[in-house]
Amino acid sequence: MVTEQSDEVRGRVAALMPTAREELAALVAFRSIADPRQAPPEECLGAANWVADAFRAVGIGDVELIETSDGSTAVVGHRPGPEGAPTVLLYSHYDVQPAGDEALWETPPFELTERDGRWYGRGAADCKGNLVMHLLALRALGLPDAPAPVGIRVVCEGSEEMSGGGLEDLVRARPDLFAADVVLVADTGNTAVGQPAVTVSLRGVANVVVHVETLRSQLHSGMYGGPAPDALAALVQMLSTLRDHGGNTVVDGLDTAQDWIGAEYPEERFRADAGVLDGVRLTGSGSVADAVWARPALTILGIDAPPVVGSAAAIQPRASARLNLRVPPGMTPVHAQDALIAHLEKAAPWGARVRVERESVGEPFRTSTTGPAYVALSEALAAAYGVAASPIGEGGSIPLCNVLGDQFPDAEILLLGVEEPAAFIHAPNESVDPTEIENLAVAEALFLRSLGDRT
Template identity: 55%
Template sequence: VWELTEGENGRWYGRGTADCKGNVVMHLTALRALRQVDGAYPVNVKVIVEGSEEQGTGGLDDFVPENAELLRADAIAIADSGNAVIGLPTLTTTLRGMAAVDVSVAALESAVHSGVFGGPAPDPVAGLTAMLASLHDEEGNTTIDGLDNSGVWEGQQFPPEMFRDAATVLEGVDLIGSGSVSDMAWARYSATVIGIDIPSVADSANSIQASARARITLRIPPGGDATESSGALVSHLRSRVPWNLEFKAEVVASGNPFAASQGGPAYRALQAGLEEAYGKEMITIGQGGSIPLCDVLQETYPQAEIMLYGIEEPQCLIHAPNESVDPSEIEHIALAEALFLKRYAEIPA
C-alpha cells in the first residue's frame, strides 16, 4: 500500500512527484473540474501521457510524425515545466536541445600491472580525463571548437542566489561561466559528463586500464542544430586524443532546441488563465533542459501553438532522490488550465 510522504513544509516527496506525476494529476484535476461544473469539456481534448521521454529520444518522437492526423491540434499544452518561483505564474518560451555522445579511448589489449608497466604504458583513463577537461576553460565556460558560446538571454533573469539554492550549491563554491545565470543556463551551450566507465575506488587495483569510456550530454541553445553540434563535439574530442590512443564516438540521442511562438489566441487565453488563478502578472522564462518532442511537434504541426508550463518550480529538485512537489502548485496550475480551456473555447474560430 502506497503511503504519502509529506514533509513538515507541506511538500509531497517521492521520485517523479513533480516530473511528471504531479503534472499528470494537474491535467486530470483540471479536466475533472470542467466535467463536474459544466458537464462536458468546452473544446475537443486529446490527452497523451508519455513514459519514454527520459530516455532521450524515441517513443512519441517517432509516433507523432507517423500518426500526424491522429494527434493534430490547434493548441498543444505541455506540462513539463514550472513557475520561476512558487506562486509566480510562468510560461517557458525556450528550451535547449540535447545531444548525448559516448566516447571511448583504448590503449592496451588488457589491463596490466601499474608498477611493472607504469611510465611507458599509456593510461587511457588519464588520456580521457585530459580530453574531457578541454571542454571547459578556466572560468567554466563550455569551449567546443566551432560552436559559438556567447549567447545572451534578453528576458526575465534568474537571480544567482535563487539559482544557488535551487541547485544546492555548497557555500563558498563559485558558480561558473562568464555570463549571467540566465545566459549560461538558457542561451549557451553546456557540456556535462554524466557517466564514466572506469573502476570505482572500492574496486580499484594496481592496474593500468586497457580502455575508458564516458558519456557526455551537450545542451544546445535555441538557434543551434543538434546534428551539427554533436558533430562539433566529436571533432573537438578527436582532435585532442593524446598518444595516438584508439578513439571511438557514438551519438546515442539528440534533439533540437525549441522556441515557442508568443501572442497567439491560445497563448493569450492561457496567460489570462494563469493570471486569474494566481492573481499576479505572468512572466516568461527559458529552460536549460530539453524536451525533444517539442521540436517534433513544431515540425509536424507548424500552425499549432505550443505552450510549456506546469508544477515543476525550482524547489521540486526534479531527478533528485528527494524530489518533491508543492500541492498548491498543482491546485493553481489545474485551475489555470481549466480557465484556459474555457477561455479558448470562447475565441471565434
C-alpha cells in the same frame, strides 16, 4: 474577463483538492516505469487504465489505449467543442523515473506522503501531478455535465522518461489523434513556488560515448610508470579541454556565448536550488539564465575506469566516458555532435587511439510568444497567481514538441507545469507543492474558458 471569473473557478478547484490528493495517491502507487527490468509491465498498464477511466469520468469521449512502437501504451481521447471553437490538446505522461536507492528516500517512493505541506512520492511532480492538474481544470469547468468551452484532446504518454519514441511515431502514423489549434504540454514548471512561468525554450541534446585506448593490457605502475601512455590520463586530459578556466563549455566550432532574452534566474536562487556549497563559485561567464537556457553545456555523465576500492597499482590500457551536450535553440544537434567528436579527436594526446560512439540526438525547441494562445495563457496565469507570468527556458528536451510542431505548423505549443526546483524531480524524495497543482488548475480552466469566449 479572466480576472472576474477567477474567484468562481478557484472556489471549485479548492473544493476539489481533497479529490486531487486521493487521485495523485492512487497514481503514485503504480510503479509505472517503462522498463521491464525496473518494474513489471502490468504496473504501466494499470496506470494507463486508471488514466483512461479518469478522463472518461470527466466527460472525455473516444478514449483509446494504443500500444506504440516502443511497446508502451498511450492514452488518447477527444471531446468536441462548440462549432467554431478551437481544439486544445492537453499532454502529460504517467510513466516515471525509477526510484533508485530507496534507502535515500525518507518516505516510501510509491506511497504519497504529506510532509511540511508538500506531497512526496515518485512522479508526484513529474508528471502525475500535472495529469491530476488537467483533471482538476476540466472539473472546474463543470465537466462532465457542462459543455466544454473548446474542443479538448487528451494525450497521456507511457514512455516519456525512457525516450522510446513511441508517441512520436504515433503522431506521424495517426496525426488525426493529435490535431489541435493549441497544444498545452504540462511537463515543465516554475522557477519557484508561486512564481508563474511559461517555458518558451528547450535545449536539445547531443550525447556521445568516447573510448580511449593506448596499451594492449594493464601494466605495473612501478615498472612502467612514466613513459607508458596511460589511457585514463589521456581521457582526463581530453575532458579537461571541454571547459576553460572559468568553467565555460568549450567545443571547437560551437558558439558558446549566446544571451538569454527573458526572465532572469537570480544567482542566489540558483545556488539554493542547485545546493551549491558555501565558498564554491558558479561556473561560466554571463548570467545564470544565459548559461542554463541559452548556451551549450557539456556534462560528464560517467566514466569507465577502475573504482577506488579494489584498484591496483596499474596503468590503464583503456578508458571511456559518456558525455552529455545540451544544445540551445538555433543550434543543430548533429552539427554540435560533429563538433564535439572533432574536438575530442583533436585533443587526444600521445597519439592515443580514440573511438567515439554517437547516441541519438534531440532537437532544441522554441515557441512563439506573440500568438493569441500565449497571451491568453499569460493572462490566466496572472489571474490565478496574482503576479505576472515570466517567459523562461528549460535545460531538458521534449522531443514531442518538435514532432508536433512539424506535423501541425500552425498550432501554438505552450509549456507549463507543477515542477519547480524544490520538487527534486528524478531524484530521491521527489515532491510537489499542492498549491502549484491548485493554481495551475485554476489557470488552465481560465485559459480554456478564455479561448472559448474569444471565438
